[in-house]
Amino acid sequence: MTAPVRTSAVRRAQAQAQAGDVLPADHPLTSGVTAESPLLVEYRGGRDAAGDPARPGRRPVWFMRQAGRSLPEYRALREGTSMLDACLDPEMAAEITLQPVRRHDVDAAIFFSDIVIPLRLAGIDVEIVPNVGPVLAHPVRTRADVEALPQLDDDAFAPITEAVARTVEQLGSTPLIGFAGAPFTLAAYMVEGRPSRDHLGPRTMMHADPETWDALASWAADVSGRFMRAQLMAGASAAQLFDSWAGSLGRDDYAAHVQKHSAAAFSHVAGLGAPLIHFGTGTGEILDLMKEAGADVVGIDYRVNLAEATRRLGAQTPLQGNIDPALLTADWDVLEAHVRDVVAAGSGAAGHVLNLGHGVPPSTDPEVLTRVVSLIHSISPAEIEPTRA
Ligand code: CP3
Numbered sequence: 001m002t003a004p005v006r007t008s009a010v011r012r013a014q015a016q017a018q019a020g021d022v023l024p025a026d027h028p029l030t031s032g033v034t035a036e037s038p039l040l041v042e043y044r045g046g047r048d049a050a051g052d053p054a055r056p057g058r059r060p061v062w063f064m065r066q067a068g069r070s071l072p073e074y075r076a077l078r079e080g081t082s083m084l085d086a087c088l089d090p091e092m093a094a095e096i097t098l099q100p101v102r103r104h105d106v107d108a109a110i111f112f113s114d115i116v117i118p119l120r121l122a123g124i125d126v127e128i129v130p131n132v133g134p135v136l137a138h139p140v141r142t143r144a145d146v147e148a149l150p151q152l153d154d155d156a157f158a159p160i161t162e163a164v165a166r167t168v169e170q171l172g173s174t175p176l177i178g179f180a181g182a183p184f185t186l187a188a189y190m191v192e193g194r195p196s197r198d199h200l201g202p203r204t205m206m207h208a209d210p211e212t213w214d215a216l217a218s219w220a221a222d223v224s225g226r227f228m229r230a231q232l233m234a235g236a237s238a239a240q241l242f243d244s245w246a247g248s249l250g251r252d253d254y255a256a257h258v259q260k261h262s263a264a265a266f267s268h269v270a271g272l273g274a275p276l277i278h279f280g281t282g283t284g285e286i287l288d289l290m291k292e293a294g295a296d297v298v299g300i301d302y303r304v305n306l307a308e309a310t311r312r313l314g315a316q317t318p319l320q321g322n323i324d325p326a327l328l329t330a331d332w333d334v335l336e337a338h339v340r341d342v343v344a345a346g347s348g349a350a351g352h353v354l355n356l357g358h359g360v361p362p363s364t365d366p367e368v369l370t371r372v373v374s375l376i377h378s379i380s381p382a383e384i385e386p387t388r389a
Contacts, residue, residue, distance in 0.1 A: 021271065021272075022272065022273075023232065023233065023272050023273065023274070024233065027233075027235060028168055028171075028173075028175070028176075028235055028237055029175075029237045029273060029274060030273075032049070033172065033173055034173055034174070034175040034237040035048075035049040035237075036048055036049060036054070037056075037060075037107065037173055037174065037175050037237075038056030038057050038058050038059070038060040038107050039056075039060040039062070039107045039108045039175050039237075039238070039353060040175060040237060040238070040275065041054050041055070041056040041060075041351070042056055042060050042318060042351035042352060042353045043238060043275035043277070043296065043297050043318055043351060043353060044275065044296075044318070044351065045316060045317075045318045045349075045350030045351040046350055046351050058107070058377045059343070059352075059354065059376050059377060059379055060107035060108070060353045060354065061106060061107055061353065061354035061355065061372070061373055061376045061377075062106040062107055062108040062109075062110060062177070062353070062354075062355060063100070063104075063106065063355060063356050063359075063360050063369060064110065064279075064355060064356055064358065064359040064360065065359030065360040066100035066104065066106060066110060066360055066369070067096050067097055067099060067100050067110065067112045068096075068359075068360065068362065069362035070360050070361070070362055070363070070364040070365075070366050070369070071099055071100065071103065071366055072366075073099050073103075074096055074099055077092065077095060077096060077099075078096075082127070082128070083114065083128040083130075084114065084116070084117065084120050084126070084127065084128055086112075087112065087113045087114055087117055088117070088120070088159045089159070089163075090159050090162040090163035090166055091163075091166065093111075093112045093113065093159075093163040093167075094112075094163050094166035094167040094170070096112040097109050097110070097111055097112040097163075097167045097176070098167065098170055098171070100369075101171065101174055103366060103370065104366070104369050104370045104373045105370070105373055105374070105377075106174075106373055107174065107175075107353075108174065108175050108176070108177050108238075108353075109167065109171055109174060109175070109176045109177065110176075110177045110179065110240075111163070111164060111167065111176060111177065111178050111179060111231055111236060112163075113160065113163075113179070114128060114134070115134075115179075115180060115181025115185065115186055115189075115224070115242060116128070116134045116181070116186070116189065117160070117227065118152060118180070118223035118224060118226070118227045119136075119186075119190070119223070121152060121156040121157065121160075122149070122150045122151070122152040122156070122223060123150045124136065124138075124149075124150065125137035125138065129194075132194065132195060133189075133194070133195040134189045134194070134195065135193065135194045136189065136190060136193045136194070138193075139190065139191060139192065139193030139201075140187075140190040140191060140216060141191060141201070141205075142212070143209070143211070143212045143215070146212055146215045146216045146219065147215070149216075149219050152222075152223050152226065154226070154230075157226070157227070157230040160227070160230050160231060160234070161230055161231075161233075161234040162234075164176065164178070164230075164231050164234035164235045164236060165234050165235055167235070168234075168235035168236070169235075175236075175237035175238060176231075176235060176236045176237060177236060177237070177238045177239065177240055177277075178228055178231025178232055178236030178238070178239040178240075179228065179231075179239060179240040179241070179242060180224035180225070180227045180228040180239070180241055180242070180265065181220075181224055181241075181242050181243075181244075182224065182241045182242060182243030182246065182261075182262050182265060182278075182280070183217040183218075183220040183221040183224060183258070183261035183262060183264070183265055184202065184217065184243055184245065184246055184249070184258045184261070184262070185242060185243050185244050185245045185246065185280075186220040186223075186224060187202050187213075187216050187217050187220045188201070188202045188245050190216065190220070191205060191216070198248060199245055199248045203248065203249065203253065206253065206256075206257040206258075210257065213257060214257075214261075217257075217258070217261040218261060218264065220261070220265075221261045221262070221264040221265040222264070222265075222268075224241070224265045225264065225265040225266070225267065225268030225269065226268055228241070228265070228268060228269050229268045229269050232269055232272055232274050236274070237274055238274050238275045238276070238277065239269055239274060239275075239276055239277070240276075240277040240278070240279055240299065241262060241265060241266065241276070241277070241278050241279070241295070242279055242280070243258075243262065243278065243279070243280035243283070243290070244279075244280055244281055244358075245280070245281075246258065246280035246281075246282075246283050246286065246290070247280055247281050247282020247283045247284075247301075248282070249286070250285075251285050251286055251289070254286045254289055255286075255289055259289050259290075259292070259293050262278070262290070262293040262294070263292075263293045263294050266278075266293060266294030266295070267294065270294060275296045275297055275318075276294060276295050276296050276297070277295060277296070277297040277298070277299055277320055278290045278291065278293060278294075278295035278297070278298055278299065279298075279299025279301075279320070280299075280301070281301040281303075281357075281358055282301065282303065283301065284301075284303060284304045284312075287300070287304070287309060287312050287313055288312060288313060291313055291317060296318065297317070297318045297319065297320055297351070297353070298313055298317055298318075298319060298320070299319075299320040299321055299322075299355065300319055300320065300321035300322040300357065301321065301322060301357040301358055302321070302322050302323070302324040302325065302326075302356070302357025302358065303357070304322070305345050306319055306321060306322060306342060306345035306346040306348075306349065306352070307345045307346075307348055309321075309322075309349075310346075310348045310349045313349075315348055315349060315350060316350050317349060317350065318349055318350050318351030318352065318353070319346055319349040319351070319352050319353075320352075320353045320354075320355050321342070321346075321354075321355050321356070321357055322342060322355065322356070322357040323338065323339055323342050323354065323355070323356050323357060323372070324338065324356075324357050325356050325357060325358055325359070325360065325361050325364075328356075328360075328361065328364050328365075328368050328369070328372075329363075329364070329365075329368075332368075332371070335368070335372070336375060339354075339372060339375055339376065340379070342354065343376070343379055354376050
């Protein structure tokens with residue numbers, strides 16, 4: 001099923017991850033294997049690797065949560081293995097990452113892992129409870145709790161590095177996207193100890209005890225930044241920071257208590273030449289601040305029209321999004337019209353990568369996703385050109 005991995009390549013990637021500030025010479029982006037892929041061209045705002053204006057071979061699309069429960073082959077492979085154990089089994093993680101690429105012909109793979117993996121690797125007792133989400137045995141609520149947080153050793157990333165190396169070896173010219181949770185979203189799980197709707201715990205802490213909040217968010221930024229860096233060094237060609245719950249924050253709170261920590265996470269992967277994407281839900285009021293945190297590309301959820309996102313961010317900012325996941329179960333005519341609207345709304349941005357406005361719902365019929373991909377690929381990239389400056 002999966003080809004044997006060259007362990008020397010894995011070891012080299014691990015050594016680089018600890019040492020250098022550039023991607024390794026045999027990295028798919030550096031060596032040119034993924035550099036001119038439609039995804040990378042659009043993430044650069046319609047530019048080739050040399051920085052000259054370029055048109056992608058086709059309009060790129062991938063889906064958040066494209067790997068996972070919507071796929072019968074995923075459900076079969078995961079049978080009897082817990083979510084986090086699957087993430088830490090390099091062969092299984094690589095295979096799950098590749099499944100949606102084979103099935104849907106999407107323009108990117110997203111690494112199969114989870115935002116709480118760095119916590120698990122640091123030795124924190126965390127599980128993903130089916131149909132609930134991440135649950136911690138010991139929530140992190142006081143200064144003493146934060147001070148007792150373990151150090152995360154770089155060697156702990158070995159299963160991640162190995163899974164990424166195995167994956168990119170089989171992906172060829174299709175880029176792999178690495179990711180991590182943004183400090184606010186990760187800290188929200190740590191403080192609450194489980195998913196919550198309003199994230200009252202972390203939002204109280206940043207006002208009531210800002211020093212403890214800053215210490216916790218700094219810890220989260222460090223582990224998430226290093227998690228992204230490990231994936232990039234091992235072969236990912238881009239990285240996305242997920243601040244899924246940032247939309248629960250007011251703009252002032254984001255600016256004062258959160259943005260600097262997301263910037264710290266991005267600082268671990270800045271300057272490598274790999275595009276960095278920043279995504280959250282309900283973030284219409286803070287899109288500019290999310291870009292300023294260090295993103296090249298801003299992911300837009302389904303609530304903000306892409307033409308409006310361009311008005312808020314400027315035409316030079318490449319966008320990613322924002323097909324409404326709710327429409328995946330509508331009649332095809334309704335879904336097709338919506339996809340065409342999203343393509344048109346995104347055409348004013350320097351670059352546009354199609355995606356959903358949040359993850360694939362587990363109940364989605366995978367055949368619908370395949371059909372959406374082929375619809376997007378059938379819309380000529382030449383149609384992008386006239387609206388670009
Ligand atoms: O295709 C992909 O996007 C795969 C990789 C991926 C997963 N989680 C796999 C996963 C990514 C990028 C994530 C990120 C993640 N994890 C986020 C940010 C993105 C978002 O959805 O907003 C968040 C908030 C988490 C935390 C988390 N992990 C939640 C809320 C859940 C859902 C719990 C449930 O059962 O409903 C998970 C579990 C999870 N992560 C699954 C997958 C495929 C489902 C586990 C299963 O198969 O049972």
